[in-house]
Amino acid sequence: MVLRKSVLLPGTYYFSGNEAIAEGAIAAGCNYYGGYPITPSTEVMERISVRFIDTGGVFMQMEDELGAIGSIIGASWAGAKAMTATSGPGFSLMQESIGYAVMTETPIVVVNVQRAGPSTGQSVRVASGDIMQAKWGSHGDYQIIAFCPWSVQEAYNQTVQAFNLAEKYRVPVFLLTEEAIGHLRERIEVSRNMEIFNRKKKPGAAPFGIEESDGVPPMPTFGEGEKLLITGSTHDEYGIRQVSSPSAQAKLTSRLNNKILNNRDKIIDYEVHYIDDADLLVIAYGFTARSALFAIEELRQRGKRIGMLRLKTLWPFADKTVKDISGKIEKIFVPEMNRGQIAGEVMKYVCGDVVSYSQTNGEVIHPETIVEQIRRLS
Amino acid sequence: MARDLEKYLRDRPTRFCAGCGHGILLGAILRAIDELGIDIDDMLFVCGIGCAGWIPSPNFNGDSLHTPHGRAIAFATGAKMFNPKLKVMVVSGDGDLMDIGGNHLLHAVWRNIDLTVICANNMLYGMTGGQACMLTPKDAYTQTTTQGNPYYPFKFCEVLAVAGAPYVARYAVTQPFQLIRSIKKALQTTGFTFIEAVSTCPTQFGRRNQLDTPSDMLKFLKEKCITRKKAASLSKEELKGKIVTGEFTDGED
Numbered sequence: 075m076v077l078r079k080s081v082l083l084p085g086t087y088y089f090s091g092n093e094a095i096a097e098g099a100i101a102a103g104c105n106y107y108g109g110y111p112i113t114p115s116t117e118v119m120e121r122i123s124v125r126f127i128d129t130g131g132v133f134m135q136m137e138d139e140l141g142a143i144g145s146i147i148g149a150s151w152a153g154a155k156a157m158t159a160t161s162g163p164g165f166s167l168m169q170e171s172i173g174y175a176v177m178t179e180t181p182i183v184v185v186n187v188q189r190a191g192p193s194t195g196q197s198v199r200v201a202s203g204d205i206m207q208a209k210w211g212s213h214g215d216y217q218i219i220a221f222c223p224w225s226v227q228e229a230y231n232q233t234v235q236a237f238n239l240a241e242k243y244r245v246p247v248f249l250l251t252e253e254a255i256g257h258l259r260e261r262i263e264v265s266r267n268m269e270i271f272n273r274k275k276k277p278g279a280a281p282f283g284i285e286e287s288d289g290v291p292p293m294p295t296f297g298e299g300e301k302l303l304i305t306g307s308t309h310d311e312y313g314i315r316q317v318s319s320p321s322a323q324a325k326l327t328s329r330l331n332n333k334i335l336n337n338r339d340k341i342i343d344y345e346v347h348y349i350d351d352a353d354l355l356v357i358a359y360g361f362t363a364r365s366a367l368f369a370i371e372e373l374r375q376r377g378k379r380i381g382m383l384r385l386k387t388l389w390p391f392a393d394k395t396v397k398d399i400s401g402k403i404e405k406i407f408v409p410e411m412n413r414g415q416i417a418g419e420v421m422k423y424v425c426g427d428v429v430s431y432s433q434t435n436g437e438v439i440h441p442e443t444i445v446e447q448i449r450r451l452s
Numbered sequence: 453m454a455r456d457l458e459k460y461l462r463d464r465p466t467r468f469c470a471g472c473g474h475g476i477l478l479g480a481i482l483r484a485i486d487e488l489g490i491d492i493d494d495m496l497f498v499c500g501i502g503c504a505g506w507i508p509s510p511n512f513n514g515d516s517l518h519t520p521h522g523r524a525i526a527f528a529t530g531a532k533m534f535n536p537k538l539k540v541m542v543v544s545g546d547g548d549l550m551d552i553g554g555n556h557l558l559h560a561v562w563r564n565i566d567l568t569v570i571c572a573n574n575m576l577y578g579m580t581g582g583q584a585c586m587l588t589p590k591d592a593y594t595q596t597t598t599q600g601n602p603y604y605p606f607k608f609c610e611v612l613a614v615a616g617a618p619y620v621a622r623y624a625v626t627q628p629f630q631l632i633r634s635i636k637k638a639l640q641t642t643g644f645t646f647i648e649a650v651s652t653c654p655t656q657f658g659r660r661n662q663l664d665t666p667s668d669m670l671k672f673l674k675e676k677c678i679t680r681k682k683a684a685s686l687s688k689e690e691l692k693g694k695i696v697t698g699e700f701t702d703g704e705d
Contacts, residue, residue, distance in 0.1 A: 137558075141555075144556075145526050152531040152532075152534040153534065300515070315510060
């Protein structure tokens with residue numbers, strides 16, 4: 075980690091979530107952006123296109139999301155800290171190359187400002203329906219990292235973290251935000267310095283090697299004379315294609331998964347509220363966690379013993395945390411703007427009573443809805 | 453392959469079928485680079501999926517990026533725009549660059565990105581077993597046109613020239629000297645340059661079209677290829693089935 079001076083003057087700002095993401099990216103050292111306009115994420119691209127004029131980044135409005143994701147992968151190998159931002163339909167188009175970035179261990183940041191789907195759905199309405207797509211959207215079996223901010227401040231901070239983890243683990247990192255956070259305006263504090271991680275370099279080392287203890291090889295760049303062979307096909311430590319060797323396939327896919335799973339304690343981020351005396355636990359994330367906390371505080375005033383686990387990262391999933399906290403809990407309530415995508419994940423790790431609440435009407439879940447649903451539980 | 457080009461190759465055999473025209477193109481590209489004295493370490497080769505993707509990757513002993521199907525130009529755009537010092541060459545097939553990746557091709561011309569794109573046109577999808585694509589000749593038999601291809605090949609060179617690409621040319625692997633000269637010219641031209649290198653695929657195309665041996669396929673190309681000058685003297689009817697070769701722009705536009 076190195077300290078990087080903030081590009082913005084330190085102080086208080088009043089930003090939308092999307093603007094904060096653009097500023098967070100610049101703070102993290104993002105110097106390439108490839109994008110395609112799509113509601114409700116477009117403000118990220120708009121702000122980047124203007125701000126890069128001053129910060130010296132390369133902005134490319136590409137012909138489609140296939141081009142956008144492709145260009146950021148190409149730029150990343152040319153040495154850039156690269157990002158794109160999109161929403162549902164664009165995120166669907168990007169999936170093939172997301173798998174390519176996983177396979178080639180390319181650090182990229184992909185922002186998905188989630189909107190109501192499936193398909194075109196309601197472009198200006200909110201949802202968190204892409205949680206499972208972020209995990210499993212590309213073919214094959216792999217690991218990625220996904221953040222989910224609940225505030226504009228956190229959108230800024232997590233964008234910086236997303237770049238740091240992408241560089242550290244050489245993996246695509248997603249910021250799975252929602253329309254309601256993207257278009258929410260809030261006050262945020264920008265500090266003077268940011269902790270920044272830059273990719274490891276080691277001239278001559280195998281770019282897809284396995285000798286590193288954390289499973290993450292150093293990453294060279296085009297033009298350094300390393301004669302790089304980069305391919306989405308199964309490959310050995312030097313990138314030589316191994317299209318039919320069972321051992322090469324097993325070795326590579328194991329490392330790609332393990333470099334994330336073995337470091338999950340360092341990656342997973344969460345916070346707890348009022349869990350010491352709780353017999354009912356709410357697990358929430360993103361905008362819904364704001365409503366949930368408001369509802370919990372109201373219910374606690376009425377003597378209900380309710381706590382909350384807020385997931386700040388969704389992938390890799392906080393399985394051990396969920397298991398540990400749920401030990402003394404009678405019931406777990408999971409409100410979501412999807413059909414129970416995280417509730418299902420919770421059920422994988424908890425034997426007790428898990429109640430999913432789904433709202434997929436394109437609106438945020440209001441605190442009174444959560445109060446009402448919890449009242450029905452008891 | 454002459455031994456003087458071995459310094460540009462990784463120490464391994466190529467994977468091309470016997471009689472494949474892509475080996476001639478591979479040699480032509482390396483000869484052009486060699487004759488211009490370009491340091492291969494200053495270059496980035498980007499390719500897509502298919503037989504032609506294997507021309508630079510893993511054969512060329514320089515940086516290469518073997519991308520998902522159809523996306524080579526988009527990946528190349530990101531690398532070139534971020535580091536303009538890289539001399540970027542895209543080498544891929546007709547199905548990859550045109551059918552599935554045509555939108556990136558048009559946008560790269562529109563933006564006039566400083567790339568050299570070489571399309572190895574084997575007239576079908578070779579690696580998947582020989583299915584028709586946008587450059588398959590009319591009436592040709594492929595695995596998916598068993599009663600003859602109903603469509604004429606798409607005139608990409610002509611379209612890209614009209615769209616304003618600074619250098620566009622089409623030559624066949626049966627014209628190796630013109631091909632080398634053309635690749636050199638493309639590499640020396642600033643902006644988007646494009647060469648369609650018409651190649652042979654005895655394995656998938658030849659055996660379905662009464663061109664039973666590699667030499668039959670080469671003879672077929674020699675018969676079909678005519679110069680632009682010759683083409684200008686032919687009627688529309690006489691031009692049908694011909695492959696017009698030459699330069700479609702002179703770089704002065």
